[in-house]
Amino acid sequence: MTSKGSRAAIEAPVEDLVQGLVAALGADLVLSGGEVERYCRDWHGDVTTGAVAVLRPRSTEEVSACVRAAAALGLSVVPQGGNTGLVLGATPDAPSAQVVLSLERMTRVRRIDADDFSAVVEAGAILAEFKDRVEDAGMFFPLALGAQGSCRIGGNVSTNAGGINVLRYGMTRELVLGLEVVLPDGSVFDGLSTLRKDNRGIDLKQLFIGAEGTLGVVTAVSVKLMPQPEQVATALIGLKALDDAITLYRRARRDCCDLLSAFEFMPPLAFTLAREAMPDLAMPMDGGYPAYVLMEISGSGLIDIEELMQRFLEGVLADELVVDGVIATSRDQSRKLWLFREGMNEGQARRGPHLRTDVSVPLSRLADFVRDAEAAVLAALPDCICVSYGHVGDGNVHLNVLPPGDLGRADIDARIYRAKTVVNEVVDAYRGSISAEHGIGRLKKADFDKRLPDVQRRLLTAIKAAVDPTLVMNPGCQLNFPSLSGKSA
Template identity: 75%
Template sequence: MQAKNGAAVAGLAEALAARLGVDCVLTGDEMSTYCRDWHGDVTSGAVAVLRPRDTQGVADAVRACAELDLQIVPQGGNTGLVLGAVPDAPERQVVLSLERMKTVRNIDADDFSAVVEAGAILSEFKDKVEEQGMFFPLALGAQGSCRIGGNVSTNAGGINVLRYGMTRELVLGLEVVLPDGSIFDGISTLRKDNRGLDLKQLFIGAEGTLGIVTAVAVKLVPLPEKVSTALLGLNSLEDAITLYRRARRECCDLLSAFEFMPPIAFTLAKEAMPDLPEPIATDYPAYVLMEISGSGLVDIDALMEAFLEGVLGDGLVVDGAVATSTAQARNLWLVREGMNEGQAKRGPHLRTDVSVPLSRLADFVADAEAAVKAELPDCISVSYGHVGDGNVHLNVLPPAGADRAVIDRKIYEAKQVVNAVLDRYHGSISAEHGIGRLKRGDFTTRLSPVRHQMLKAIKQAIDPRHMMNPGCQLNFDTE
């Protein structure tokens, strides 16, 4: 597709407004927040930003783009970390935002299910569900901004995966607008439905490359009325893995979160939140933030007390603090969340999202951090993540005060070092963030020929014109 000049781009935007209505089309400076990534490291542009109000409006927008030979970059809350929702060809792409489609169509507590439109903000949806005494367990740091459709399209993970699974495990049905403007109505709340291929699975984690998710039917669970949260200090990451195995056995399915952090977490959190209290000493080699939760007849506080009494007595845990109120629990979680904000305040850095077998997590972190130190001694490794599912965010911070060219080179070199170690462990370069445009090269080079061909065949069958989010995951335009 040939690049279009400024006058032609303006003409395309006018044509979209004529077809869809001026109210649904943004241009010029109004597009700026839709054409940048979450951290502001990358900015782009687009022919226009389309903001339909309902599923039929999405279908109309898709057909209009097809008629005008435009490509579509679907966007939810734009909180992703792999450039999956940022245009990379501004003169031939539009952003299609789902932000206006926020209706919760139904919450059925008796059926333990809900149907919600793709533009609903995750935290707001969770609040509405809780009003009905139910719980939607997906929990992310960006839940105040991310949207349900984006969560589905990226198969989002978060802190509750070890108990409730990835987003994929929470989806019962989907409504999707396909590249020809037709609507796949797969909304269903059936738990068992074995009528052939489960087509909804094609769109979960596809990052908008096959169609645009417009509504989702999801599983709900009873609201956990009792929650116990503890921050624990340990002598090593190996001890944290041992502690997880023990917690998984003794707390069983009531274990809802188990996060590990390094001691630098407190420094980074303080840089982001200077008034954040320090509940325990901040110089232990490793920390675990764990949570158990439940409802009904289970005594969660007694379970946590008995568990900690055992592991403290055995010397597996050195120190700890247990929240005695919701506010205290929130402060414990702020250490984990503040660590992320502190890294962002230090500027551009390598953000990884890798996974390895749980049994090899501690060895991987040790080997990868040693490799980074050997190759980039002036950089700082920050490893943390979700012990229960083998997901590690091994980030690398370039030296403070370096110019952007040096920072970019350090980030690239650190990525090569970490990925080389990851390959030896047969891990994944993307545990929960997706591929987007940022990881496309690393993804493609690691694809087997058979898997590559299968992905191409699916894309060609559903989106033969390569309209949907081209350049994301695999860049079929160049193949």
């Protein structure tokens, strides 16, 4: 990965740049030397880079000062939350010309208003901890991710994070009411409204959601809250084929309506992978079925959620739509069912470097896509293993490819690249997206750029030029902008 910063930053010794940052901001806000490394490594440890320094502000005013100080020294800024992203969006790629701006100190929950069904929280708050605070107030924030114990709210907004509850509550974009953002010139956009209806022209906050820090640093967020689901029913279901998952989902949407909060599909290999990572996991049902669905319905008030789940499963079993199923009888059992879905990711990681995809296709064609894409990969790479799973309700497939573990790294990398090319070609044939929920970052930039229509490129370039003409914010992420101020990102 390479990204050019300004000539001044490239020519100045790192020690002088660090001294300049300390002089402007104070030593407490600046980390340098060996302390920088952990901020310059991606979530899976596949990529380690470097940076001039790591800036750690405690307030919006200090974020503004950090951005101004970096720009004055000719340095660009890579915003970072929990560093749990999967596309290198928060990983610096120009060690002598970039600083990491970590939001990890900005963790305050500024307000929770149960009557307004809203909260205002700073960008560095860890998602799980914020959800706990909201629950203590009798409310519910529905964003749910595998990394929620480490990821931070600002990163969720900047990547427009998805997760398991998208089919009911939408992506992060649908949960955001307002933003506070430090712009590339250090000024502050204060849009922390909690209004549900505000039709005063273009909705500026939407520019920054999913922008991965390329237009500014999100410092605080106002979000929607929901009533706390007092009842949750979770079921693991065995199917005769993945095609039946689509039929089952359509039936679940009809019978369970908007109470359906999660609907995940997994292959039989998921259980093997999960138990490789968590040997104490007990198989929840007998038999090995061609496909599995993990579904959840939830609600509060006068509806009997457990009875609804029981009646639904009785109906689909009687119609022979499913082969087998088990309903969790407690929150603990529900958690154990979800551990198979979460543990399979760790199991894949234990098998070594592999391709991790995050694609989406029309829901009605999900099963066909999985079948065609896996066949294409295995035709090109017969010694690899495909692991396909994801979110049925929004057409999001994680089709991962595991090379043999006994290969050298060069051979593994070659297989990963070939598999990515094959999968993306099938995605294109299905008119899908190469990024459903992870973003573009640096990892998918070339593939994104290759597929970007001219009109969309012109609009994105115009927005970048208007907001960040000197490429202060996260150059190297998402798109190349070589025409702006003589720089190349």
